[in-house]
Amino acid sequence: MKDFPYSESKDTRSGFGAGLLELGRTNPNVVALCADLVGSLKMGDFIKEFPERFFQVGIAEANMIGLAAGMTIGGKIPFTGTFANFSTGRVYDQIRQSVAYSGKNVKICASHAGLTLGEDGATHQILEDIGMMKMLPHMTVINPCDFNQTKAATIAIAEYEGPVYLRFGRPVVPNFTPADQKFEIGKALMLNEGKDVTILATGHLVWKAILAGKILAEQGIDAEIINIHTIKPLDSEAILASVRKTGCVVTAEEHNYLGGLGESVARVLAQELPTPQEFVAVNDTFGESGTPDQLMEKYGLNETSIVDAVKRAISRKK
Amino acid sequence: MNPFNYETEQLLDVAHQVRRDIVRMVHAVNSGHPGGSLGCTELLVALYFKQMTHNPEFNMNGEGEDLFFLSNGHISPVWYSVLARAGYFDPKELSTFRKLDSRLQGHPTTHEGLPGIRIASGSLGQGPSVAIGAAQVKKLNNDDKLVYVLTGDGELEEGQVWEAAMYAAHHKVDNIIWAVDYNGQQIDGPVDAVMSLGNLRLKFESFGWKVLHCENGNDFAQLLPTLEEAKSLTGQGLPVVILMNTQMGFGVDFMMGSHKWHGVAPNDAQLEQALVQLKETLNDY
Structure with missing residues (x-):
């Protein structure tokens, strides 16, 4: 990692x-x-x-x-x-x-x-x-x-x-991305190459995915982590290339699982490469008052949730 | 400078033909909105054939031109006819109105690239905001031309128009002329019965606008001086609105003054009955 x-x-x-x-x-x-x-x-x-x-x-x-x-x-x-x-x-x-x-x-x-x-x-x-x-x-x-x-x-x-x-x-x-990194709309960014699972994260969940990757590495799971900063147009090529290698995927976003990044990815996979996928996202509910950290934990949007989702995804691989 | 700068007699001829175009277009597809289109014919003819500096060789940014925005997009037939008759596109294309693959969509849009259209409209209440934004950019670009926008009166029930009214006064957007088609009718009946607007003059004045009233917007003899006066009042720190009394369906006797022809097309017999009242002046498309 x-x-x-x-x-x-x-x-x-x-x-x-x-x-x-x-x-x-x-x-x-x-x-x-x-x-x-x-x-x-x-x-x-x-x-x-x-x-x-x-x-x-x-x-x-x-x-x-x-x-x-x-x-x-x-x-x-x-x-x-x-x-x-x-x-x-x-x-x-x-x-x-x-x-x-x-x-x-x-x-x-x-x-x-x-x-x-x-x-x-x-x-x-x-x-x-x-x-x-x-x-x-x-x-x-x-x-x-x-x-x-x-x-x-x-x-x-x-x-x-x-x-x-x-x-x-x-x-x-x-603030970990290089200050001189050019932003290309629609171009996913590979953060960590791995072979066991693809983690596709967007927004604040990208750092959580990195934290999850470290935990997974300690447990012997080699996660590929990709920053999907552009949800539309979606970089289908990068996603498919990664999933072909890893055979399962976890999407992570600070959004309802309905309508978010996860569903966009699921559509691509359903058409091109049916693959076990797990969603780290809000489970079709409204939020509430609390500190950001408390809320991310309660609604399952932190590194622990990603680690758990990765294990579920890997267990579903044929 | 207007590319036509027509006298009243010529404007009347264009208006007759535009009315023929409207009823024929709506009849041909058995859908569309003849009432408001007929009621606003004089205004659009006056703007495009007398009042506005504009170039039928259309370009989106319209620098150095007066701009017109139609907020009540359902009266697209009158706009399409006026644009065609002013040379923005071939009047033959009016026959494609509301048909598959046409640039003349039910409501105006930029999406199909029809010359003369700068924004989609149809969902009501959005035109004044767009027009005010365009007017502010004219100021930023040191372009001294004006921006015109037309809304319906029922449309004033939308809250966004009052957000826009407040904004224009606050920011002293004094290069805009907003015409309200004050025909007193909307789909469900008279505006006063559906949702009364109260004292519109006082409403606009209290929002900080200079208010003009045109007693009869279907009479060039009254409309043209009102438009001139509105223009003369621009550049003085206040946005300008014209409350323009019109009759829905004006020019076709059985359609006049009733909300029933807001969004209903004439049948074959009604078309004939309408066309005998409207002189063919510029050749039917």
């Missing part, structure tokens, strides 16, 4: 803020909108440096999505910022019609996704957003794993022409 050293833990939303600031300096067409959450979205540095390219919308997310769609007309690249819940479920129809169906170059940037939002509870902890967004034709769905990768993804999506959903979160997590 490879080692993944890191010097500090940081929040992915700060990676978004840093990426947005850099875009402000390098791409004059980038504009930003926010629905009364500039602090939470870490948009302050961009606003300070480029006040004329920032639009405060107030608590009116539907209007924000429509405005952003309109701002693409005339050549701007709008980045909208609010919590993941208000970036998706609250504005699904606006995204569907004015952004996705209209093919507009809007970047929907969503913080505080999933259970790790913590104490605010289920009203704010969306676990269905990946599903809603990936079902929209033309939509790209990205869920990076740490500060560096979120920053790189933020920069990369400005180069890509088309609607994107960029999902990140609130807590600090080990």
Whole structure:
């Protein structure tokens, strides 16, 4: 098992803020909108440096999505910022019609996704957003794993022409991906090569997968770990190549198992290479108040759950 | 500068033909929305043949052009006809309306690449937000042209339009003209019976808009000066809205003033009855 050293833990939303600031300096067409959450979205540095390219919308997310769609007309690249819940479920129809169906170059940037939002509870902890967004034709769905990768993804999506959903979160997590690693949309990243099981993880579950890999290695299980930062388009080739080698798979995500990464992987495998698969995901329920760590443990989204799922998957191999 | 800059007599001719196009299109597929389309014919003809600076050689960004957004997308027949008659595409294509593989979808869309369309609409309430965003980008790009958006009146029951209204005033988006098709009808009946809008003038004024009222939006003699006045009021720190009284179904006597023709197509006999009232001025498609 490879080692993944890191010097500090940081929040992915700060990676978004840093990426947005850099875009402000390098791409004059980038504009930003926010629905009364500039602090939470870490948009302050961009606003300070480029006040004329920032639009405060107030608590009116539907209007924000429509405005952003309109701002693409005339050549701007709008980045909208609010919590993941208000970036998706609250504005699904606006995204569907004015952004996705209209093919507009809007970047929907969503913080505080999933259970790790913590104490605010289920009203704010969306676990269905990946599903809603990936079902929209033309939509790209990205869920990076740490500060560096979120920053790189933020920069990369400005180069890509088309609607994107960029999902990140609130807590600090080990910042282990190389700062100079280029982000390629739709290209899975091999973290650790192994032969006994394929672990496909996205977002905050990538670090948990690494922790699980270490535990498994001590028990003599050689896990292949892949960072699926882009859920749509899914890197089917990388997934199939790995599963051909290992013969079983575990998917891990901070999302309902319905509609998430796991189901996307299952569809590919069902068509191309039927394989035992286990899901580390929320079991079709709402969250609740608690600390991020407590919630991840209670809802089965930590390294222990991944280790258990790996053993179930391996036991199902023919 | 408008590429046509028509006088009223020419505008009337175009309006007659557009009305013929509308009833023929809707009749041909036995579906679509003739009522609001007929009611807004004067506005769209005035915008495209007199008021707006625009280029039928369509480009999406529309730099240096006035832009028009149709928020109440169900009245697509009037927009398609006006775009075709203004040269955005061949009027023959009007015969494909609502048919399989057509660029003229039931509700307007960019998805099939029809020239003149810059956003999909149909799910109501989204157009003002889009138009305001486009207007702000015009300012960022130092483009002094204007953005027009049309909504229905029943559409004002959607909350998003008031989010947009609040925003435009707060951000002093004064290069936008919003026309409300104030025909008092919606699918389930008169707006006052379904969900009354109260005093719309006061509502918009209290949201920070400059409000104009056009007593009869089906009369060019009243509509054209109102549009001119609206234009003259732009650039003064306030967004501008026109409450435009129209009659649903205007120009076809048996369709006029009733919500019953909101989304119903005429049958063969009704089509004939409508067409005898509408002069063929520019050759049927």
